[in-house]
Each structure stands twice: as C-alpha cells, then as structure tokens.
Amino acid sequence: MSPGSPSDEPDPSANDADSAADGDPDSRIGSDTEAGDSDDPRGSDGSDDPGEPDGPDLEPTLGDVSGSITEGSLVRPLFHLAWPIVVIQLLQVTYNVVDTLYLGRLSSDAVGAISLAFPLIFLLIAVAGGFTTAGAILVAQYTGASGDRSAGVVTGQTVSFVGLLSIVLGVVGYFYTRPALEILPSDQETAAAVIPLAADYMEIVFLGLPLMFGFFVFSALMRGYGDTRTPMLVMVVSVFINVVLDPFFIFGFQENPLFGWVGMTGLEESLYATTGFAGMGIEGAALATILARGVGTAIGLGLLFGTDLGPRASLEHLKPDLDLIEDIVRLGTPSMVEQSMSALAMISLTAMVVTFSPPIVSAYGLGNRLISIVFLPAMGLGRAIDTMVGQNLGADRADRAARSTWLAAATGSGIMLLVAVVAVAFTEPIVSAFLGDVDGAAETIAYGVEYVRVRSVEFAFIGVSQVMLGAFRGAGNTKTAMVISIITLWVGRVGTVFTLVFILGWGATGVWIGMAVGNVLGALVGVAWFTRGTWKEKYIEDEGVDAVAGSSAD
Numbered sequence: 001m002s003p004g005s006p007s008d009e010p011d012p013s014a015n016d017a018d019s020a021a022d023g024d025p026d027s028r029i030g031s032d033t034e035a036g037d038s039d040d041p042r043g044s045d046g047s048d049d050p051g052e053p054d055g056p057d058l059e060p061t062l063g064d065v066s067g068s069i070t071e072g073s074l075v076r077p078l079f080h081l082a083w084p085i086v087v088i089q090l091l092q093v094t095y096n097v098v099d100t101l102y103l104g105r106l107s108s109d110a111v112g113a114i115s116l117a118f119p120l121i122f123l124l125i126a127v128a129g130g131f132t133t134a135g136a137i138l139v140a141q142y143t144g145a146s147g148d149r150s151a152g153v154v155t156g157q158t159v160s161f162v163g164l165l166s167i168v169l170g171v172v173g174y175f176y177t178r179p180a181l182e183i184l185p186s187d188q189e190t191a192a193a194v195i196p197l198a199a200d201y202m203e204i205v206f207l208g209l210p211l212m213f214g215f216f217v218f219s220a221l222m223r224g225y226g227d228t229r230t231p232m233l234v235m236v237v238s239v240f241i242n243v244v245l246d247p248f249f250i251f252g253f254q255e256n257p258l259f260g261w262v263g264m265t266g267l268e269e270s271l272y273a274t275t276g277f278a279g280m281g282i283e284g285a286a287l288a289t290i291l292a293r294g295v296g297t298a299i300g301l302g303l304l305f306g307t308d309l310g311p312r313a314s315l316e317h318l319k320p321d322l323d324l325i326e327d328i329v330r331l332g333t334p335s336m337v338e339q340s341m342s343a344l345a346m347i348s349l350t351a352m353v354v355t356f357s358p359p360i361v362s363a364y365g366l367g368n369r370l371i372s373i374v375f376l377p378a379m380g381l382g383r384a385i386d387t388m389v390g391q392n393l394g395a396d397r398a399d400r401a402a403r404s405t406w407l408a409a410a411t412g413s414g415i416m417l418l419v420a421v422v423a424v425a426f427t428e429p430i431v432s433a434f435l436g437d438v439d440g441a442a443e444t445i446a447y448g449v450e451y452v453r454v455r456s457v458e459f460a461f462i463g464v465s466q467v468m469l470g471a472f473r474g475a476g477n478t479k480t481a482m483v484i485s486i487i488t489l490w491v492g493r494v495g496t497v498f499t500l501v502f503i504l505g506w507g508a509t510g511v512w513i514g515m516a517v518g519n520v521l522g523a524l525v526g527v528a529w530f531t532r533g534t535w536k537e538k539y540i541e542d543e544g545v546d547a548v549a550g551s552s553a554d
Contacts, residue, residue, distance in 0.1 A: 069226055069388055070144055070395040074404045078384055082408075084228035086380035088219065091235045093373050095292075097434075098243050099285045100369050102250050104434050105257045108362045108444055110282050111434075112190070113197035115365025116354065119346035120180055120198075121205055124169045126343045128162050128213060130336025130478075132220045134328045135162070137476055139224035139311060140387050141539055144394025155221050155304065156317020157324045166213035173206030184351050190358055201286045208290030214297025218304060223387055225310050230303065238296035242288050249284030252277035331478060331539065338482035345489035352497055353511060360508050363447030366434050367512075370452055374423060374459060375466075377415045381408045382466030389474030398536040405471040405530065412463025420459035427452045447508060454512035461523040468526030476539030480529060488522030 069077045103110040135158030142150040181195050181202075205212075215238065219231035247258040253275060259268035272278070280287065303309050353364045385408045392401040423430075431448040465488065472481040496517045500510030 069391045070397055070400065074388075074400070074407055078381075078388060078404060078408060081223075081226070081228050081384035081387055082380040084232040085223065085383045086376050088228070088232050088235050089376045089379050090373070091232075091239045093369070093376065094239050095242055095289060096369050096372065098246050099289070100366070100434055102246050102257070103282060103285060106250060106281060108441060109193045109358060110197055111365055111444075112194040112358055112362040113201060113282060114285075115361065115368060116181070116184075116194060116198040116350055117202045117205070119343055119350050120177070121173070121202055123340060123343035123347060124173045124206070124209070125213070125216075126339030127169055127336055128165045129216065129339045130334070131162050131165065131328055131332035132158060132213075132217050133335040133339075133473060133478070134158075134330075134332030135217070136220040136224035137331060137386070137390055137473060137478075137539065138327065139221050140226075140390025140474060141394035141476065143225055143311070144391030144397075151225060151311035152313040153317050153321065153324060154328075155311050155313035156315075156319075157321055158221060158328060159217055159301070159304070159313075160318040160320065161325055161328060162213060162217050163210065166210045170206050170209035173209060174203055177202045177206065184354050190354050190356075190361055194354075194358060194361060197282050201282045204283055204286035204290065208286075208293065211290055211294035211297050215293055215300050218297070218300030221304075222310055223383060224390065226387060226391065227310060228384075230309055231300070234296050234299050234303070237299065238292045241295055242292035245288035245291060246285060248279070249288045250279050250281060251284075252279030254278040331476060334478035334482040335473065338478070338485045341482070341486050342489055345494050348494050349497060349511075349515070352501060356508060356511075359443040360447050360511075362444045363451055363508075364511065366431060366444065366448045367451035367455070369434070370423075370430060370448075371455055374416070374419050375462060377419070378412050378463040378466040381412045381463065382470035384408065385467050385470035386474035389471045390476075393475055393536070393539075401471070401475070401536070402533075405467060408470075409464045409467040409527075412467050413460045414463075416459040416461075416463040420456040423456045423459070424453055450509070451512045451515075454509070455516045458516040458519045461520045464523040465519045465526050468523070468530050471530060472526075472535055475535040475537075477535045480535065484522055484526050484529065487525055488518045492518030492521035 069081075099114065100111060103114065135154055138154045139151045142154065178199050181199050184191075184195070215231075215234070218234070222228070222231050247256050251257070253259075253268050253272035254277075256268055256279070259265050304313055305315055353361055385405055388404040388408075389401040392398070392404070427449045428445070431445050431452065434448075465484075469481050469484060472478070472484070493515055497511055497514030500506045500514050504510065506513070
C-alpha cells in the first residue's frame with residue numbers, strides 16, 4: 001500500500017518567464033495577469049458582467065471568459081479542475097490497490113499489516129501536510145488577486161520549508177515505528193502475525209518520506225495555481241513504475257502471480273534458478289512505492305523550477321523568508337492540527353479494531369481500500385472548490401465563491417448516491433477480487449462485504465462534507481475546517497465506534513456502523529456553518545500582493 005496523501009497534496013511551480021503560463025489551456029485555468037493589474041475583474045458595479053471591466057482587460061488563459069475561474073461559467077472551470085484531481089486520486093488509490101492485490105496473494109496477514117501501518121504513517125505525513133495546504137491556499141488567493149510573482153515566492157518557501165520538515169519527520173518516524181506498534185492493544189494472534197509485518201513496511205516508508213512529500217507539495221501548489229492536469233500526468237508515470245516494480249520486489253521469481261497470469265512459469269523457474277531471488281515480501285511493496293514516488297518528485301520539482309508551468313518560482317525563492325514562513329505556519333497550523341487529529345482518530349479506530357481477530361482486521365483494511373475509491377469524486381470536487389473559492393475571494397468575488405460551492409455540493413451528493421447503488425449491487429465480487437486462495441479468505445470476504453454495504457449509507461453525505469471542507473480551506477478558514485473535521489472524526493466516528501463496540505457490545509457490526517456516522521454528522525455541521533457566511537473574507541491583503549510581488553521582482 002502506498003500511504004495516502006494528507007488532506008491536501010501540495011505542489012510547487014516554477015519559472016521567472018514573462019508569461020504566467022503557456023501550453024495546454026485546459027491545464028491552467030486561473031488568472032493570467034501581472035502583479036499590479038486590476039485586482040477586481042468585475043465590472044465597476046461589482047456584478048458578474050465582465051463587459052465593462054474597471055481597469056485593464058483581463059484575458060483568461062482559456063481564451064474565453066467561460067473558462068476562467070473568476071469569470072463566466074462555473075461549470076466549466078469546476079469540471080476542468082476536478083477531473084484531473086479525481087484521476088490523480090484514482091492513481092493514488094492504484095498504488096494501494098496494486099499492493100493489496102499482490103499482498104493478498106502473499107497472505108491475508110500482509111493485507112492486515114498495511115491497514116495497520118497507514119494511520120501511523122499518516123500521523124507524521126499530516127504534520128507537514130498542513131503546511132502544504134497553507135501554501136496552496138496562498139498561491140490560489142495571490143493568483144486570483146493577480147499577484148503571480150507573489151505566488152512564485154510562496155511556492156519556493158513552501159517547497160523548502162516542507163522539504164526540511166519531511167526529513168526530520170522521516171527520521172522520527174523510523175525510530176518511533178516499533179514502539180508505537182507495541183502499545184496497540186492487539187489480539188494475541190494479530191500481535192504475533194500482523195504487527196511485525198506492519199513494522200517492516202513502515203520503516204522503509206519513513207526512510208523515503210522526503211521522496212514522497214516532494215510530489216505532495218508539487219501537486220497541491222499547482223492545484224492552487226489552477227493547473228491540475230500536469231500533476232496528473234506526473235502521477236501516471238509514478239504509478240506505472242510502481243505497478244511494474246511491485247510483483248518483482250514482493251515475490252521475486254518464486255510463486256510470482258504475474259508469471260502465472262501471462263503463462264510464463266517456465267521463464268520464472270529459469271530466472272529463479274539463475275538468481276535465487278524470492279522477493280522481499282511486504283518490504284518489497286514499500287520499496288517499490290518509495291522508488292516510484294521518488295521519480296514523481298524529481299519530475300515535479302524539475303517542472304516547477306525549470307519550466308514555464310505554474311507561478312514564477314525560481315531557485316532564489318528557496319532561500320528562507322521568515323515573514324512568508326510565518327504566514328505559512330500561521331495558516332497551516334490549523335490544517336496541521338486537523339490532519340494530525342484525523343491521523344490520531346484513525347490510530348484510535350485501528351487500536352479498537354485490532355482487538356478483533358485477523359479476519360476482521362483484514363476486512364477493515366480491505367473495506368477502507370475500496371471506500372477510498374468511492375471517495376474519489378467527492379475528493380476531486382472538494383479540492384477543486386478550495387481553488388475556486390481561493391481564487392474568487394482573491395479577486396473579491398465572494399458571491400461567485402458561494403455559488404460554486406453549492407453547485408459542487410449538489411453535484412457531489414448526486415454522484416455519490418449513484419456510486420452507493422453500484423457499491424451495494426456488486427460488493428461481493430469486488431471484495432473477493434482482492435484476496436486469493438489464502439487462509440481466512442472466506443471469512444475476511446464476508447466481513448468485508450458487510451462493512452462496505454453498511455458504509456454505503458454515508459456516501460451522499462461524503463460528497464457534501466468534502467466540498468464544505470474544501471470551501472473553508474480555500475477561504476483561509478482553516479480553523480473552521482479543523483473544528484468540523486474533529487467533530488466528524490472524533491464525535492462521529494471514534495465516539496460512536498467506542499460506544500457501539502465497548503459499551504453496547506455490537507462487535508464488528510458496531511465498527512462498521514460507527515464508521516458510517518462520521519461523514520453524515522460532518523455534512524450537517526458543514527452546511528449549517530457555511531450558510532452563516534462568515535468565511536467570505538479573503539486571507540491576503542491587497543497591499544501584501546504588491547509588497548511580496550515587489551520582493552520577487554527580477
């Protein structure tokens with residue numbers, strides 16, 4: 001399994017070229033103006049009509065006002081931002097799915113191990129992840145306010161700050177892995193068979209954490225700028241490398257299912273006789289992930305600092321600027337707390353789940369992998385909305401930011417309702433595909449089917465809750481997003497699971513139901529809070545745009 005990204009995957013941009021972005025128009029939908037141009041693309045009456053702009057003409061990158069994030073149709077920019085994000089997340093899930101498919105042929109314990117490893121890995125990823133979120137918010141708002149050079153400075157500062165932080169966290173994670181796993185109140189059989197495998201996996205991932213984080217930074221900052229297609233293409237390369245490496249690193253040339261699928265078992269026997277390489281098991285899956293992520297990071301950073309894509313970032317911008325770092329820390333700390341609390345909630349849930357037998361632990365892991373696929377449309381819309389809201393507030397278009405949020409919420413809930421119907425209808429064959437003929441497979445599948453069907457009740461609410469969280473983040477209201485996430489996870493999930501399992505004695509069914517309650521509660525709270533309208537003030541100051549832009553002038 002490849003550890004998932006924090007709630008926001010960042011992404012730097014690069015260049016000091018004369019134009020903000022060139023190339024494919026669909027991949028850069030934001031503002032294309034210079035710092036110092038009119039900050040408000042509206043007409044002088046503040047209406048949606050751009051026919052009589054107050055100041056110089058603004059030419060959207062798409063060449064048509066209908067394609068701009070801050071002008072014209074809401075549907076087109078929302079779609080162009082969202083679909084590459086959905087593909088990126090689908091590719092992210094492909095890491096998980098490929099590892100699960102292969103490790104499921106290794107043993108059901110290996111599948112359970114990666115489900116235990118992820119929350120602990122995510123805890124440290126979340127610490128740096130909050131600051132990548134801050135960078136993306138600042139890039140979006142400066143871009144909407146026509147502060148393109150300001151966005152470039154933020155890009156450089158985010159890359160250097162988060163890069164250094166990821167090195168520190170990787171070292172800490174490597175040494176805390178086994179002590180952290182030992183304190184989990186595990187079932188005796190789980191402690192003996194599953195936890196050692198999780199530790200082997202986690203240690204390798206933590207050593208490669210900086211390679212993973214480079215892509216997260218690249219992706220999120222580019223999204224804030226309005227380019228979601230470039231990170232998607234880089235992710236395609238990274239996933240392809242992982243898919244190729246996984247079976248060889250896990251199985252080597254002994255009982256490798258890939259050779260059986262393509263009818264080349266004779267070649268496998270010859271290669272094993274020559275090399276004696278029988279794979280690295282679960283450690284091989286971790287190593288394949290790190291190498292694939294490293295390639296994505298190298299490509300992403302090269303694009304940011306060596307091409308005309310994205311904000312005008314240059315190597316000079318990597319030099320620490322304490323004022324901007326202070327802004328990143330101030331804005332990112334609530335997101336860091338939010339993501340860390342999310343990780344702690346996942347760890348708490350894992351600690352409760354490992355009190356059950358290995359088949360239930362493995363079913364929990366399998367179910368979560370499948371639901372992470374279901375999550376994709378909602379996550380795509382939520383991340384598109386943080387860019388839409390950020391750029392529109394930067395351009396003083398709070399009305400447009402609100403309308404785009406309601407449009408995305410309605411779309412997300414409708415799509416997720418359809419996904420729920422499909423999930424319920426085809427649960428058993430989908431879950432069965434993830435396990436081969438290994439010990440405990442039948443029992444694990446039965447529990448996994450029950451889990452996915454129970455959680456399908458919350459799918460429509462996932463669409464709404466993700467959009468509302470994205471809107472608050474895009475507005476710079478990271479404290480509000482933090483509070484809603486804490487309510488969702490700690491009250492809705494952890495509190496409900498604990499009550500149903502340990503107080504009411506509902507067993508595994510209590511876990512499934514408790515997990516479904518969280519997003520229902522989060523959606524209701526998010527909508528109620530959003531309608532108050534307290535999110536409509538942008539985070540940046542117009543004067544700050546000019547000041548920061550000036551500091552980065554060539």
